[in-house]
Amino acid sequence: MLFNSLEFAIFLPIVFFLYWFVGKENTRLQNIIILISSLFFYGCWDYRFLFLLSFSILLDFYSGIKISEAATPRSKKLWLITSITINLGFLLFFKYYNFFVQSFADLLMNFGFQPNIWTLKIILPVGISFYTFHGLSYVIDIYKGRSEPTRNLIDYSVFVSFFPLLVAGPIERASHLLPQVQQARHFSAEKASDGLRQILWGLFKKIVIADVSAMYANEIFSSSTHLHASTLVLGAILFTFQIYGDFSGYSDIALGVARLLGFELLKNFSYPYFSRDIAEFWRRWHISLSSWFKDYVYIPLGGSRGGKLKAVRNTFIIFLLSGFWHGANWTFIFWGLLNAIYFLPLLLFDRNRNNIEIAAKGKTLPSLREFFAILITFAQVVFAWIFFRAESLRYAFNYVKGIFSRTLFSTPEVFPKTQLVLIAIFLVIEWLGREQPYAIAGISIQWPRPVRWSFYFMIIFIIAIFKGSPQQFIYFQF
Structure with missing residues (x-):
């Protein structure tokens, strides 16, 4: 169900x-x-x-x-x-x-x-x-x-x-x-209405962002050997939004449903694609799993106590276990290893706790430095998702090899304009609501009632337009 x-x-x-x-x-x-x-x-x-x-x-x-x-x-x-x-x-x-x-x-x-x-x-x-x-x-x-x-x-x-x-x-x-x-x-009527609002946003993420992005990402990944490098990059980006919309959408629905019944569940996502380094990303992505490994594996192994070498060892163990937890395929293990490599310089130079607060807190726009830090981190994450999505390591390396070719700056053969516009709007809403528990928790409730309800009906209308047959959530396989 x-x-x-x-x-x-x-x-x-x-x-x-x-x-x-x-x-x-x-x-x-x-x-x-x-x-x-x-x-x-x-x-x-x-x-x-x-x-x-x-x-x-x-x-x-x-x-x-x-x-x-x-x-x-x-x-x-x-x-x-x-x-x-x-x-x-x-x-x-x-x-x-x-x-x-x-x-x-x-x-x-x-x-x-x-x-x-x-x-x-x-x-x-x-x-x-x-x-x-x-x-x-x-x-x-x-x-x-x-x-x-x-x-x-x-x-x-x-x-x-x-x-x-x-x-x-x-x-x-x-x-x-x-x-x-x-x-x-x-x-509590207030909690119930808040729960319904979070469910609505979760459904938007799943049906409009994840499922439609999946349609194009699957098309690109299934025929990657015949496509331009620019198309392969677009495919990786679309999968990046597919997995985020899918999993964080599920979490939003889960938290909203629980709130309808009077429960508060742990927050599982906190705008990870606005992270300024990979350490911040992992504090904001699948938070409950990251904290579980930290409390029950990383700290019992000694954590960062005992010097850098021990901290590096324990960090690699955590990321490899995280990859292995996701599935029985060497692609997941390599994905975990790649994230550990990303994390290593931050750990060695004591910069893994530099970005605790959300980017540009209290501001409308990030600084130029924050913007490029977010962009670089996002690029790292997109690259790593290629291995997560690929059916095998050989396929993943061939996909990456196809990206680094002369067609990188050509026009993509697959270019879903409408979906890219929706993703852009989605990012704007997420950015504006990034200091809230979920994106529309605050930005809509502060509006006048007619505007607020018009916004909700617009989301429902867009969901209705894009809703096809229900697609299974990615993380059900894990």
Whole structure:
């Protein structure tokens, strides 16, 4: 059930009605309604994987209690290791089994062997990377003494399976979401209208920016060997907006839906394409994943303590893991490596914390220096996305090779004028609203009511024009 589908447009009002008018202010009943709705939502993807989700929930729920009640450090650690091993075991099997087998076979073939490999036709459970990380952070936080386990299975199940974030994040922490699940929630018309506004902007990002850009990007990437270099550059730029509109659009819808139900989820994107260096980009792109790796991998490895060499090592580990988390393909690992290389000079010269505030804060336009810094960072990101998008490393390198040719300054064979105009308008709106939680949170609400509603209806009209058959969100495959 896609957020941008008719089914979800029917599903959400039903859940909203049951939650607020049947559940009223009975927190337990509201949580039961959310849990049933979330399991139904997940079952619409593939009901067979409800068992896997339920098993993961039960495993971490009871592991958390056992870790807390453990009489000895050894017993405490044993429960933690059990939970981590089983969780990662499922993730590695479903997501990476064929990758490991094929990679090992390719290695043997390089030495002259001809192995008979055994791969499996494995269906990847949607959202497994996200809900696995929810559970891992929960048991690790209990083990570290940062939080106490809940003994209410319904509350914990809602924390893991909450349908707005279940299949593509943001990756929540129990310390942030679980207290919201446990406390009483009261309907707020102001929060609900804000949630609807964010949902609308998320749908615009997904349907108008991402899906239409995808149509042209797919056309260019599928026939890259026959196209001019200028067209290849345009294809990479279009994919850059496709993946941003797709994933940040999903996150906006997820946060908006959660706000309709009285919850506040972690912000997952903060205008990453206005970043002035790659360190700032990673503080603004997929924030929940970056912070998860920082808290549960980077800092336990020693972080930046122990000198530059250790910091460089840990940084490369984080970026490679981030690439590997995205999928079972060497292209993702190379993408992670490339971002680590981008990050390296900033780390070595202690410049990775230079740009904390949003660009040109409190100003209408950036300075010339900021403008070129944004442009250079954007170019780095576009280049890296080529490897993320490519089907193989060989394809990616051939694509890059095609860019550096004499046709770089020729007229692109594919030139979607309307889409490029819409992207330009989108960028202007994002820039004007960059200091807000989402782009239209402030710039529209301050306008007179007739202007404001005209703006909303214009967005709805544009969405209606460009809406075709619902397209799956990119990050569902991760």
